[in-house]
Amino acid sequence: MSDPPETFICVDCGGTAHLISFLPEDAPLEPGTPLAYRCSDCLERFDVVWEDFGEN
Ligand SMILES: [Zn+2]
Numbered sequence: 001m002s003d004p005p006e007t008f009i010c011v012d013c014g015g016t017a018h019l020i021s022f023l024p025e026d027a028p029l030e031p032g033t034p035l036a037y038r039c040s041d042c043l044e045r046f047d048v049v050w051e052d053f054g055e056n
């Protein structure tokens with residue numbers, strides 16, 4: 001089980017988008033869980049559906 005990144009590069013402005021969703025620390029993240037990120041530069045919000053790509 002891999003973890004989602006805390007940040008990624010904003011596709012709109014090249015700034016840093018930060019994870020704003022609450023993640024439970026003692027439970028694995030279920031594939032299909034929606035994650036929200038917000039860019040600290042342009043304040044764009046990105047909603048990403050988490051998939052576990054590390055299982056193969
Ligand atoms: Zn941005």
